Structures are given as structure tokens and as C-alpha cells.
Amino acid sequence: MNSRTDSQGLEAEEEAADEGTREKRYKWSQMSLDELVDVYWQDIAPTRYRDGFDEDRDVPTYEWLTEYGYSGIAYALREHHDLTPKQFFVDVVGLENEVSDEWEWNVNHENTVNALEVYLNSIRTRGGRAESTVETHRTRLAKWVRTYRELHGTDALLEPLSELDQQPREIERCLAVLDVFDEELSTDRSKLEYLHVARAWYAFVKRRKYAKYNPLSEAGEEFGWEASEPNPQALSASQVRRIYGEVDSPEAELLVVALAGWGLRPSEVAALHVDQVVLDAEDPHLTFGDGERKNGPGEVTLLYGVDVVADRIDTLSDREAWNGYLFPSRSSSTGHVSVSTIRRRFKQLADTAGVVVDGDTPTPKMGRRFWYSAYQEAVGEVLEGLEGVAEDQGSSSTEVVLRNYLSREQERKARRRRMYEKLDTAFE
Template sequence: MNNGSHSKGAAEKEAATDESKREKRYNWSQMDLEEMASIYWADMAPKRRREGFDEDRDVPSYEWLTDYGFSGIAYALREHHDLTPRQFFVNVVGLGDGEDPDEWVWGIDHQPTVDALDSYLRTLGTLGKRTDSTVETHRTRLTKWVRTYRDLHGTDALLASLDDVSNQPREMNRCYAVLEVFDNELSTNRSKLEYLTVIQSWYQYLFGHQYARYNPLSQVQNDIGWEAEESDPSALSPAQVRRIYTEVSDPEEELLVVALAGWGLRPSEVASLHNQQVVLDGDDPHLSFGDGERKNGPGEVTLMYGVNLLTDRVDTLADRQKWNGHLFPSRSSSTGHISVSTVRRRFKRVADRADVIVDGDTPTPKMGRRFWYSVYQEAVSEVAAGLEGVAADQGSSSVDVVMRNYLSEEQLRQARRERMQERLAEAFVG
């Protein structure tokens, strides 16, 4: 009786495993590292969570990958990126507890080239003020470049031919040959252009800092035929924001959703948000960012919704004996705050509970930021539309003339703020 029951259970488990293997077919060899990481968060992480794993920390074993039909990633990582699965899940995806499974290995032996790569990344992170995630993205893409160059041309001395201008035609051909490999291996023009941007930046650094006498990719924009696909980025709708917001389970989760969709912050800005950036005095509550701290964004972010949540969060954390000032602190992280991957995981967890789907998949934190910008554009348009009658009464040629000559910047700002507050209240409260 027991043996039969055991056999039946084993058979059911085996059938479930076989079914999991048939769920999807992944063309791992055609993916870059970021695309592989997105597969982890979209398809692997939910399975890990359902089995009781901490999907933000626990690194999948090879056995688990095999059982669930993901074993092909190991081959692609080894053959195309010279990485082990553990290196990928820790260094690229961001799992683990701040561990470093191996010192980063470029996969080349030419020390001057390695030194130039390391120098570029240090400059990018210190003087360039780029985030850790940006530096890691550059690192992984440069790694693919130098290893492909090595495999294709039989040498890892990428700097050797850059000290003599007479070598430029031959070196250009070598670099273009590597780009042809990228053209065949990467699945989308977007991925190809993202890699190209990083490679161009490195060669420009080499030329500007006297590592090279010329830039072999100086004409690549004129020669290459990659064009970005034109598509509007997806954004959450007000109804979807409301559904997600109603599914938050604690004040920390609530603040995270508001910071993304109600303040329009980037995931990295949410992760590292600090009490020193919070300005609640006076009639203009806002977050303050240092010079150059925000890429393509203002140094201040006006808080038009959720100020009470922020105040409560600060008060709660201030009662802790050892608070480091971060609004999303983490004792296990060397930075003192949660990681971007944790922001992504927590947001997607709430979206999963709300059963919200965008473009056939669970929405990402960036879609919350895009919601904020779409709502802001609508608020600006409404303010302009409200002045059309004034423009007609004044005989002005356009609303812009009224806005410029009859209203102060403070009046316009207040009008935009009121419209924005109404829009956000509709989305979060209904």
C-alpha cells in the first residue's frame, strides 16, 4: 500500500518535472546577459518563491535548473560569456549575500589591456558618478567584446595595434569583424546598439587618455546599419496602479510603490533613498539630489502625493537604535540599503498579487516611472487647455503667449501641481 502510494507520488513528481521542462524553449545562445537576467526574474523567480526559496538571495543549483528546463543557460554562459551559472546569478543577476564567487575574470592575459579596462571602469564609477549597476553592465559587455576579439583573431592584446596610426585600417577591419559576430549572436537591434555604445565609450576613453593613438570605431555610426526599433515604452495605466497599490502588504511595500509610480523615481534611486534627501519643511516638500546625481532629471523631485507615508516611514525608522538613514535599509548589504534587484523583486511580487499584466508579462518598476511621466504630460496639457479661453479673450496668438506674459512661473507651477495631485489621487485612491 505504501509502496504503491510512494510510486504514485514519484510518478506525479516526474510528470510535473517533465511538464515544467516543456513549458518554454529558450534560445539562450541568442541572448545577452541582461536578457538572461530578465528570464530569471520573469520565469525562474516565481517558481523559486513558490518552493520557499528567497529568490533575491538563493542561487539556483544546477540540479534545480535541470529539473525546471533551464539547464541550457549553463552551456550558453560557458560558451558565449565564459561564466559559470553561479558567477552569472551573483555578479549579473545580483543574488546572494554580497558574496563574490570569483574575482572578475576578463578572460585575457594581456596585462596592458586588462589595466586599461579596469581603469575605464574605475573612472566610470568615480569621476563619472555612474551607479554600480551601470558599471557592471559596462563590465559584462566589455568582457564579451574582448573575449570575442580574442577568439576571432587569436590575440588578446587589443591595445597592441592602437599605438601606431598606420595600423588603423587593419584594426578597423578587426573590430568590424567582431561586430559581425555580435550582429549574428544578439537577437535585437536594441541589444546590438547597447553593446556598441559601451564599446565606443571604451575606445573613446582609450584615445582620450593616451592609451591609443586613434579610435578604430570613429566611423562606425556611418558604416553600420543597426537602427533602434521604434516603439513607445509601456506604462502602467491609472487603473493598474490602483490595483497594485491595493495589494501592498506593509508600509515599506506601500512606500516603494508610491516612490516608483507616485514620485517617478528610478529603481536605483528608490533603493538608495536617504533621509538626508528628504525636505519636508515649508510648502514645497521634495527630494533633493546632488549635482549630476540624476541622469536626465531635475535635482529636486516635488512630492505631490504620499508625504504622510514618507513622514511615517522616517518616524518609524528613527525609533530604531542603529538606523543608517536609508529609507530601505539592509543589514546584509555592504551599501547599507537594498539592491535594485530587491526593488524589482518586491514590486513584481505586489504586481503578481494584483494580477496586473502589461504586454503579456508582469510589469517592471520602470513602468511605474513611465506612468508618472505620462500622467505629468497629461497634467501639463490640461493646464494649457484651461488657458485657451484666456488667450482668446486677450487676443493672444497662442496659449504660450499667455503663459509667458500673464502668469508667473510660480502660478504655472501651482496649476500643474494641482492637476498632478488630482491625477495621482485618482490613480492611487480612485
């Protein structure tokens, strides 16, 4: 293993380079309006951009905020600042109010604008779509038109649809727009949503006889986008060992241990705080309160790496004005590094170690899945060890023996012993 020195780094530069969805803990009710504005530009806006919205213009809906874990901002605005989310995003942050009567498509071709508005009115009135859905369609169609214009120098989308001999060239133009989305958008789900909205509009104008064909009718066959992202694969013990062998600082060591040795999410690693660490000699663990984990409050047992986190706390305690986070950042309003920083640092270690999974550099989620795979194997091995007992007792299965003949403490110790052995193999 390389020699380890405490790495303080240039957090400001790292934070500026962050990419990926940020999943953080926020003390919404304790934030000032200025701090909430910082959260928008530092965290929410990049997520909006990756999801295909114009982060300088498009006002997030409550449904979108909830889906991406930012719903707490609505409560804080209402209870502590007497503002609705829309008022905050428009009047305080300075976004344009996309649902107002003054909405402008910024499209010079009048017939195209009319066709867009007629379509939105149709799905609102005849289709019975919720207003938030209508505005989502509006936003995505606006991005479609803007991207088309940037690529092809015109926003007259209806003109080439009036002649069938234009169909081959127009299909290529539309596929070029999708190529941009394929590059810019982060998930297949987002890419498919844009394709579905644009294809629905082209189908509408064809039904209304504004067009003779739909250039996107078979566009889905061109791309390998899937509606649901496959689960990331797990790292093997040998791959974890190779990555761990490349750590060059206590901070990097803690990062790998927290992901693959404790099974934490990247967001939980980024926001780890000393108050969560309980270094009890009999039962060292991390505590998570309500709202801090997707699966609710609870504890994470530290079967491995107790010395790593203890050393990290000792080192940070010597710093002046330490805020308690195990991955602190002076440039972030939250006080700790972002999820994207955790992802990037892990991938850099994996790159250095030469670890590749299916041709790509592994992600932190693969470290987390290693923990779960190892845990499942440990449980299975405990059950296998009871097969002789089950046979002697005439029990129908090892699960019956586990449930009826071992105390919870005995089961817990057996499971932890097996899991420790697997972690020890991976990290040593």
C-alpha cells in the same frame, strides 16, 4: 488595500538573487580597497557578465566603466590608493590581465588562434582601431569561441569553413551560439555587438582565403534584435491603482509611491536616504545633490505620499543602528537594497495584481513613465483651461497667456493641482 505590516525580510537572500544593472550612488573617495573590491564583485561583475564579458577574467576598460557609471572608481584609485584601474583589477581584485603578452585564448586549434590574432592585428594596424576597441573585440571573440566549444565540443572553428558542403550545418552551429547569447545577454544592443564582432572575423577569414564562406553573413535576419531598445510603455492610472492595492507593507507602499507617484528612477528609490527628505508643510520635496541624478542636482516635489514617507521614517527611526536609508540592507556594502531588489519587488506586486503590458509583467520604468505621462497631461489641461483667456485677450496661443499673464506661482499652483488630481485618481 491589504493590511500593512512592516516587512524586514531576508535581505541577504534577496540580494543574492538580484539581477539587472545596478545604478547606485558611491562615495568612491571614502572607500577602502576592500570596499572597492566588494563593489566589483557585488555590482560591477554581474554587470560585466550580463554584457557578455568573463567577470572572473576580463579587465574592464575605462570606456566601459564610464559607460556604465563606474568612472568614479578610477579617480579614487589614482588619488587615494596610488593605483591605476588596471593595477587594481589585476593585482588587487585578481582578474587576468587580458592585454598582456601572456594572453591565452585557451583554444587548442592552432590555425584558429592564428586567424584570431591576425584579425586583431589587422584592425589595430590597418584599421586604426583604438587599443580598447581591439581588446573589446578580443574579449568577445574569446567568448564566441568558448561558447562554440561548450555547445559543439570543438574549438577548431576554421575546419568546417573549408568545405562548402559543410555550410548548412555550420550555419546552424553558429545560430546555436547566438541562441545562447540571446538567452544570456540582457539587451539587444549587447547581442548585436557580439554578432557584429563575430561576423566581422568570419568575413576577415573569408577575405584572407582561410574560409570559403561566412556562416554569419545573414544571421541578423534570424533574430528580432534592434539596435536601440524601445522606450518602455507607461502604466495607466487603473494599472497603478491595482498594483498599489496589492502592497502589504509600508516598505512596499513607499516603493510604489516613489516610482509612480514621484517619478523616481529605480536606482534613486533604492538609494533614498532620510537626509534627502524635506517634509516642509508648504513644500515637501526630495533633494538630490551633484552626482546623484543623471540630469544633475535638483529637487523632486512630493505632491502625493508625504504621509507614506513620514510613516516610513518614523518606523525606521525606532530601529537600532538605522543607517538612514529608507530601503536599508544589512548584507549590502552600500547599506541599501540594490536596484534589482526594487525591480523584483515591483514585478512581484504587478504579478499579484495581474497587471500585464504587451503580454509581459511591467517594470518599474513603466511606473516612472506613468508619472511623466500624467504630468504632460496635467500641463496640457492647464493650457486648455487658458483657451478662453487667450481668446479674450486676442493672444495667438495659450502658451503666450501662460507666459505673459500668469505669475510663475500661479502657473505652478495650477499645474500641481492638476497633477495631484491625477495621482489621487491612480492611488485611491
